[in-house]
Amino acid sequence: MCLECCNQSCLINNCTLDWIEKISSKKNTPHYPKNQFIFFEGSLVMGAYFIKRGQVKIISSNINGKEQTVRLAKEGHMLGHTAFGLEKYSIGAVTLSESEICFVDNRTLQEAFLENPKFTIEVMRFYSRELRKSEIRTKCLAMMNNEEKVILGLLYIAETSNDQNSNQTKIYLSRQEIAQIIGTNSEQVSRVISNLRKDKLLDTEDRTIVLHDLEALKATLSHYCIAIEY
């Protein structure tokens, strides 16, 4: 039931009570394990997804199967509607952690948009924010060298991770997964992480990366004027 949902940041909360109940009765909320596809590139668009809990990567591949992660999403984010107006997804989505994700079909969503201006406006604002973030990312990936890109990637992962309450952010992604976020390869990521560890800018516990001072990492990227969001 949406009305009892623990996730206050869900966009559906911007609908009227009637509509929240209506959507609630039509949605379903499967439980996804880690590394599970939510939808594939090329598959039919049936509706949209709202992340209740967990972390998700949005990916796009070239013809050889090489994957690029184009966006990370966490609870409160909306997925899959990017392809609105198209019949098929041009991107895919995969869970990075165990997740709960609500699905709402196209028709219900369309009616909700027409009758809930506040909801529609907030969804518009969400896309507007994501576009701005994507554009800042474009700039950073275009201008930065490898080391800076890796730091950017780590901060981006931290930003979209769920347990950022403590002063120790832990990153469980593989070097390969991090490389796909910033458009490089796993060797480069390894090298940079080794250097950052020597410089005391992060720690590692086995393969887990531990960020103990986000501000110090952000300071290394201050040339790029990205104080607000990563």
Add this chain to the structure above:
Amino acid sequence: MCLECCNQSCLINNCTLDWIEKISSKKNTPHYPKNQFIFFEGSLVMGAYFIKRGQVKIISSNINGKEQTVRLAKEGHMLGHTAFGLEKYSIGAVTLSESEICFVDNRTLQEAFLENPKFTIEVMRFYSRELRKSEIRTKCLAMMNNEEKVILGLLYIAETSNDQNSNQTKIYLSRQEIAQIIGTNSEQVSRVISNLRKDKLLDTEDRTIVLHDLEALKATLSHYCIAIEY
């Protein structure tokens, strides 16, 4: 007057007649010469811009003043609203050709959104499409080598150019401007353009680049599965 506007693709056309007239009476439509700032990074957000005619680049700079073009826009596109909810622009916008651009203030826009669900939905879809395009661009810039990036840039410029009616698309941007779109430098762009001219994939007339076969150029990038949009 919006009702007599030549630009059918303007998002404002999705409002009711009443509202089109209301917006029409409140907007203004300055005439911008080439290379004119529409708004600056860091300046206050007063409203949104709707391009009636012309081509615009959205830019973001680092602290040394080095510029990256993060998006191109043409007639029918909406600008400046990316910063919705923020007080200041995180990006800037500059005309690439002589342009007419309508300005609508925040308050009028907000009321229009609340009372014109169709308008709001179309604006949402616009941002959704732009986000998808930005993400495909992220992937391409991350995966492509220099030559491929230059071709991508040329196709992107052609796509957002106004005179794509003939089978000869002419590009009047400088090598430096092209370089800023794809995140490289003017020398690299020169080199690639020379090679493409030798391979008969484009012509040059003085400094103007002439694309006479867009399909052939697109074919060189087919590995990246970007058939739909650039």
Add this chain to the structure above:
DNA sequence: TATGGTATCTGCGAAATTGCAGGATCTTTC
């Protein structure tokens, strides 16, 4: 038409990135 300033082109050495290879470490499975 002449002239100064700017943009473009291209060669070349420097720097950064890539990709392979081999060894070390960690995880999984039995």
Add this chain to the structure above:
DNA sequence: GAAAGATCCTGCAATTTCGCAGATACCATA
């Protein structure tokens, strides 16, 4: 707990990209 498989780390050579510099071509102004 041992073995097999996967991931991670790091050195090195090959490749790509960068950025300076000089030559050429173009544009604006007088």
